[in-house]
Amino acid sequence: MPLADRLRDDAQELAHDLAEIRHTIHQHPEIGLELPVTQRTVLEHLDGLGLEITTGTSLTSVTAVLRGKPGGPTVLLRGDMDALPVTEGTGVEFASKVHGAMHACGHDLHTTMLLGAARLLSAHRDELDGDVVFMFQPGEEGWDGAGAMIAEGVLDASGRRADSAYGIHVSSGLLPRGVFTTRPGTLMAASDGLHVTVRGEGGHGSTPHAAKDPVSVAAQLVGDLQTLVTRRFDVFDPAVVTVGYFHAGTRRNIIPDEAEFDATVRTFSDEARARMADEAVRLCEHVAAGYGMSVDAEYTAEYPVTVNDAAQAAFAAEVSRELFGDDGYEPMESPLTGAEDFSRVLAQVPGCYLFLGACPTEEWATAPSNHSPRAAFDDSVMPRGVLLHSELAIRALRRDRAAAAS
Numbered sequence: 001m002p003l004a005d006r007l008r009d010d011a012q013e014l015a016h017d018l019a020e021i022r023h024t025i026h027q028h029p030e031i032g033l034e035l036p037v038t039q040r041t042v043l044e045h046l047d048g049l050g051l052e053i054t055t056g057t058s059l060t061s062v063t064a065v066l067r068g069k070p071g072g073p074t075v076l077l078r079g080d081m082d083a084l085p086v087t088e089g090t091g092v093e094f095a096s097k098v099h100g101a102m103h104a105c106g107h108d109l110h111t112t113m114l115l116g117a118a119r120l121l122s123a124h125r126d127e128l129d130g131d132v133v134f135m136f137q138p139g140e141e142g143w144d145g146a147g148a149m150i151a152e153g154v155l156d157a158s159g160r161r162a163d164s165a166y167g168i169h170v171s172s173g174l175l176p177r178g179v180f181t182t183r184p185g186t187l188m189a190a191s192d193g194l195h196v197t198v199r200g201e202g203g204h205g206s207t208p209h210a211a212k213d214p215v216s217v218a219a220q221l222v223g224d225l226q227t228l229v230t231r232r233f234d235v236f237d238p239a240v241v242t243v244g245y246f247h248a249g250t251r252r253n254i255i256p257d258e259a260e261f262d263a264t265v266r267t268f269s270d271e272a273r274a275r276m277a278d279e280a281v282r283l284c285e286h287v288a289a290g291y292g293m294s295v296d297a298e299y300t301a302e303y304p305v306t307v308n309d310a311a312q313a314a315f316a317a318e319v320s321r322e323l324f325g326d327d328g329y330e331p332m333e334s335p336l337t338g339a340e341d342f343s344r345v346l347a348q349v350p351g352c353y354l355f356l357g358a359c360p361t362e363e364w365a366t367a368p369s370n371h372s373p374r375a376a377f378d379d380s381v382m383p384r385g386v387l388l389h390s391e392l393a394i395r396a397l398r399r400d401r402a403a404a405a406s
């Protein structure tokens with residue numbers, strides 16, 4: 001039987017085990033960079049596979065290296081492991097046992113699929129044209145776990161810089177169950193923060209002229225930032241600014257000294273991102289100065305734009321189509337406004353990030369989105385994720401070894 005068919009059968013045979021592992025991880029969600037329970041589960045399931053395993057020092061990551069034929073290239077596969085501060089409302093029988101924490105972004109499936117790929121590939125190590133690095137990463141949800149793992153050397157874990165990198169993210173909506181999608185170039189937004197404190201002078205609400213009212217200026221800035229987006233940014237290189245936190249004052253007839261707000265900023269190019277960092281701050285400072293007030297406007301860079309290498313995206317699309325047919329792959333038209341710290345890997349290693357539809361029902365278009373307390377993901381998609389991870393690794397190593405030889 002050809003290797004591809006054997007792998008497909010092997011991945012399908014794992015279905016039951018994968019569901020069990022996923023349910024265990026789902027019941028014990030952990031948030032942030034310290035995920036000791038999840039790390040233990042990962043280590044247990046990697047045990048006996050003959051991998052070189054190291055764990056993180058500044059976070060509970062697991063890096064596992066599988067050695068194939070010596071002297072070959074390296075491919076990196078990544079799965080993130082962290083949950084969200086969400087109270088589960090799905091009603092599934094394997095629901096979270098930790099109040100206030102839930103795998104609402106499907107990272108329990110990511111961890112499980114990567115474990116499945118480690119098992120499958122280690123059984124076929126003789127057929128690997130190089131080494132595979134499995135990157136089990138904590139802290140994707142705003143903790144920059146990828147940045148921490150890169151600082152600890154994950155990209156060079158096999159002894160050489162990874163030649164290519166792949167990752168898969170499941171989606172509770174977005175696309176039908178079992179279907180993969182991705183696109184060349186920009187895939188997801190950069191995500192940054194803007195924190196603004198307007199400093200006025202408190203006083204009596206009946207005599208605003210005798211005070212400096214920071215509330216009206218901060219409120220104006222919320223609107224001005226929307227004008228900044230539409231008047232200063234190209235509609236074809238868009239930006240999103242959303243003020244999700246606004247706080248000032250104690251009572252209606254008291255003008256407070258300060259008003260503050262917090263915004264999330266999404267951009268899709270390095271250029272727009274750099275300009276936003278400059279212009280949003282300048283706008284806040286100058287508008288406040290116009291009313292005789294000062295402002296602290298602090299722009300914090302978080303995750304960069306997620307960019308797929310064009311050739312790698314074409315390769316991943318071709319492999320997906322070949323494995324799952326034309327119905328199993330849909331090209332993605334527009335980038336998503338969400339952000340990902342896998343962007344940090346893709347900034348240094350050419351690769352591709354893909355989405356996999358995992359909605360349990362046929363109503364994917366109206367299903368609760370990732371991060372919702374009701375976000376639900378279907379176990380049945382995991383063998384597909386395992387198979388794609390494995391095939392991408394095998395074929396990328398074959399391709400990169402051939403390229404190095406020619």
Ligand SMILES: [Zn+2]
Nearest residue numbers: 105141370371
């Ligand atoms: Zn998420």
Ligand SMILES: [Zn+2]
Nearest residue numbers: 105107140169
């Ligand atoms: Zn996620």
